[in-house]
Amino acid sequence: xxYACLIYDDEKLFDAMPKDEVDAIxxxxxxxxxxxxxxxxxxxxxxxxxxxxATVVRVRHGRTSTTDGPYVETKEQxxxxxxxxxxxxxxxxxxxxxxxxxxxxxxxxxxxxxxxx
Amino acid sequence: MSDLGDRSGDPVRDRLDxxxxxxxxxxxxxxxxxxxxxxxxxxxxxxxxxAAIEQWPQQGIPEQPRAxxxxxxxxKAIDSLRRRSxxxxxxxxIAERLYSDLGDGAALDEDVEDDRLRLIFTxxxxxxxxxxxxxxxxxxxxxxxxxxxxxxFLIPAPTVAQRIVRAKSKIRQARIPYQVPSRExxxxxxxxxxxxxYLVFNEGYVATSGESLTRHDLCCEATRLGRLLVELLPxxxxxxxxxxxxxxxxxxxxxxxxxxxxxxxxxxxRSLWDRRLIAEGLALVxxxxxxxxxxxxxxxxxxxxxxxxxASAAQTDWAQIVAIYELLLRADPSxxxxxxxxxxxxxxxxxxxxxxxxxxxxARGELLQYPLAHxxxxxxxxxLGRTEQARASYLRALxxxxxxxxxxxxxxxxxxxxx
Numbered sequence: 001x002x003y004a005c006l007i008y009d010d011e012k013l014f015d016a017m018p019k020d021e022v023d024a025i026x027x028x029x030x031x032x033x034x035x036x037x038x039x040x041x042x043x044x045x046x047x048x049x050x051x052x053x054a055t056v057v058r059v060r061h062g063r064t065s066t067t068d069g070p071y072v073e074t075k076e077q078x079x080x081x082x083x084x085x086x087x088x089x090x091x092x093x094x095x096x097x098x099x100x101x102x103x104x105x106x107x108x109x110x111x112x113x114x115x116x117x
Numbered sequence: 118m119s120d121l122g123d124r125s126g127d128p129v130r131d132r133l134d135x136x137x138x139x140x141x142x143x144x145x146x147x148x149x150x151x152x153x154x155x156x157x158x159x160x161x162x163x164x165x166x167x168a169a170i171e172q173w174p175q176q177g178i179p180e181q182p183r184a185x186x187x188x189x190x191x192x193k194a195i196d197s198l199r200r201r202s203x204x205x206x207x208x209x210x211i212a213e214r215l216y217s218d219l220g221d222g223a224a225l226d227e228d229v230e231d232d233r234l235r236l237i238f239t240x241x242x243x244x245x246x247x248x249x250x251x252x253x254x255x256x257x258x259x260x261x262x263x264x265x266x267x268x269x270f271l272i273p274a275p276t277v278a279q280r281i282v283r284a285k286s287k288i289r290q291a292r293i294p295y296q297v298p299s300r301e302x303x304x305x306x307x308x309x310x311x312x313x314x315y316l317v318f319n320e321g322y323v324a325t326s327g328e329s330l331t332r333h334d335l336c337c338e339a340t341r342l343g344r345l346l347v348e349l350l351p352x353x354x355x356x357x358x359x360x361x362x363x364x365x366x367x368x369x370x371x372x373x374x375x376x377x378x379x380x381x382x383x384x385x386x387r388s389l390w391d392r393r394l395i396a397e398g399l400a401l402v403x404x405x406x407x408x409x410x411x412x413x414x415x416x417x418x419x420x421x422x423x424x425x426x427x428a429s430a431a432q433t434d435w436a437q438i439v440a441i442y443e444l445l446l447r448a449d450p451s452x453x454x455x456x457x458x459x460x461x462x463x464x465x466x467x468x469x470x471x472x473x474x475x476x477x478x479x480a481r482g483e484l485l486q487y488p489l490a491h492x493x494x495x496x497x498x499x500x501l502g503r504t505e506q507a508r509a510s511y512l513r514a515l516x517x518x519x520x521x522x523x524x525x526x527x528x529x530x531x532x533x534x535x536x
Contacts, residue, residue, distance in 0.1 A: 001292050088294035089244055090302070111291045 002043065002112035003084050003092040008076035009105035011050055028100045036084065041095060045082035076105050083112070129174045136182045137166060142260055144186045146232035149239075150295055151187075152194050155257065155285045160197065165190035233258075234349045235295050237342070240284075241310045242293050249284035250313050252277050259317075259338040269320055269335055307350070311358050311414060314342045318362050322369075323520075336366055347401075353408045357415025360401035364421035367394035378529075379522040383430035395425045413449035416441055435465035452483040456490055468500040488517035492527060499534065508534050 014022060029047075036042035054069030071077050082099065086092040089109070096107045141162060148158035165186045179185040198212035240253040251270075255261040263281065267274040287293065298306040321335030343359035371385035380386075402422040405415045420441050427433040442458035455478055463471020475494050484490035495510035508531065515527045 088292045089242075090294050090296075090298070093244070109291075 001086060001088070002114070003086055003089075003096075004110045004112055005045075005082040005084060005092070005096045005099060006078060006108040006110065007080045007082070007099060007101045007105065008108065009079040009101050010076050011079070013104060025100045032098055032100070033082070036082070036095065041084050041086065043083040043085055045080065047080035048078065051077045079105070127174075129178060132178055133166075133169055133173060136169075136186075140183045140186065141166070142236075142258060143233055144183060144190060145257065146236040147187050148190045148194070149236060150232050151191055153295070155288065157194055157197075158190075161190035161194040162186075164193035164197075168193065231297065231349075233345060234297050237310055237346070238297050238306060239288065239293060239295050241306075241313045242288075243306070243309055244291065244293060245284050245287060246280075247313075249280045249287075250309070251316055252280045253284045254313050254342075255317065255335075255338065256281050258342065261334070261338070265334070269332060307352075307354070310346065311354060314339050314346070315358060315362075315414070317342070318365075322365055333369075336362070336369075340366060351404075353405045353410045353415045354412040355414075356401045356405050356408075357412065357418040360398045360405070360418035361414055361421055363394045363398035363401070364418065364425050367391040367398065367425065373522065377522060379526045381526075382424065387429065390425070398422065399425060411444060411448065413445065416445040416448060420445075433464070435461055439465050452478060452481070453487070453489075456484060456487075456493060460493055463497055463500075468497045472497040472501065486517060488514045488523070491517065492530075495530070499530070504534055 033042055033045065051069050051071045054071065056067050056069050058065050058067075079101065082095075084092060084095055086095060089111075092109050096102060096109050099107050101107060144165065145158055145162045148161050149155055152158045152161060168189045169182075169186065173179070195212050199209070202209040202212060237254065237258055240257055241250045245253065252266055255266045255269075256263065261269075263277050264274050267277045270277075297303075317335050318339030321332045321337075321339065340359065340362045343355075343362055346355050347359050367390050368382075368385060370391065371387065371389035372380055374380060398418070399422055402415075402418055405411070405418065411419070420438055423434055423438050423441070438461045439458060442454065442461055445454050446458065456475065459471050459474035459478065462474055472494070475490070475497060478484060479490060479494060491510045491514035495507045495514060498504075498507035498510060511527050511531050511534070515524060515531070518524050518527065
């Protein structure tokens with residue numbers, strides 16, 4: 001079963017962090033994605049640019065409006081995601097718990113909906 | 118479903134009724150494992166008992182009623198899946214898989230005890246909200262109806278129903294596994310199970326106001342679950358929770374007057390305590406002591422055991438109780454435990470010593486909304502002859518207390534202060 005691990009971080013925390021600490025965390029991220037890739041658990045995933053770069057798009061009554069993302073002000077922002085394959089929720093939780101941001105931010109584990117076509 | 122028809126003394130019907138009471142939750146637990154779906158399993162359980170009502174009077178009671186019911190439930194589920202698969206082709210495969218698994222009938226009955234444990238752990242999975250865990254456990258493991266759960270927790274029945282439906286759909290959609298957690302995860306996960314059981318027990322125990330059947334039932338259900346867990350997983354904390362519940366429960370007959378007024382531990386008529394439950398509880402505490410491993414529940418059970426073993430309040434070994442509270446503070450620090458420890462210190466060293474601790478605790482501010490902190494403060498002031506302070510604290514406790522018997526108790530104490 002596929003699960004999306006949505007990674008929420010406090011961007012300000014990273015801004016305030018010394019460079020070598022940020023590098024260490026990035027290193028952990030790379031190591032984890034390599035390992036999960038080799039074990040077949042990792043289907044995909046990306047880190048996202050900061051929310052300050054985000055644009056929100058809505059179409060209402062046929063008109064497209066774009067605004068600056070309102071998520072800058074919230075404490076934690078979506079910073080990236082992993083798409084994983086896991087046997088069940090417990091395995092997904094075990095994997096999510098190893099994502100570095102789980103230690104200072106949070107990781108939301110959501111099963112991926114599968115459609116029959 | 119618990120009443121399977123009129124009980125006119127028909128031996129088959131009586132037996133069926135007994136089988137339902139004893140086995141229906143085990144059968145359900147196994148069907149959930151086999152079918153992989155709560156709702157499908159409940160429907161299958163229902164169908165299996167309906168088949169038993171029809172067939173047992175003619176064919177006689179099977180040698181292994183539980184295995185018969187599991188097998189009947191499984192066939193009924195396959196039938197129902199096949200019927201439905203006319204509309205949804207994806208179900209055909211599931212039905213075929215279930216059917217082809219049927220080969221070894223012996224496998225049906227193995228792991229049954231594990232199935233019950235699986236059911237408890239699934240219902241108490243930490244990915245479900247705490248409210249949902251309690252509702253689901255009472256519904257699926259204890260077979261309480263939605264209405265009974267609603268009445269016990271004073272919440273509307275539709276809310277309970279919704280929680281259960283949501284929890285079941287989360288189990289299905291997020292694929293919460295139907296299994297006992299691995300050895301590494303067990304300590305973390307067992308805590309949740311123990312907590313749910315204790316919550317169920319407390320809901321039945323603390324609310325002396327209603328004293329309705331359902332609330333007493335909650336205590337029975339909680340101790341029944343405790344016994345089951347001890348049978349399956351006899352580690353010190355599990356033993357401790359069961360001992361704690363049994364020792365608390367042993368005092369039920371002495372805890373309130375016939376008029377429903379609260380009787381404090383010190384004033385209880387100990388001849389009313391249930392000796393059988395005490396003996397069982399004390400034996401468990403012995404087993405824990407032998408293991409030399411203590412956690413929050415086993416320590417609380419040890420305190421309850423000291424009370425249970427004392428002939429009177431005056432003869433209680435308060436020094437030992439204070440010592441155990443100190444261990445408990447290390448294992449599971451909380452201001453409420455500190456408050457209890459202060460009360461025990463007051464019994465050991467006199468009210469002034471206790472009062473100093475309670476006042477320091479209140480000064481920290483964490484317990485300002487906790488009525489028992491104010492009534493403890495009031496009680497110690499009363500014993501020291503500080504009437505004005507006692508009155509003020511009783512009044513504060515009265516403002517915060519929701520329970521009718523608690524309120525009557527405080528009002529009585531206030532009346533005595535006037536006299």
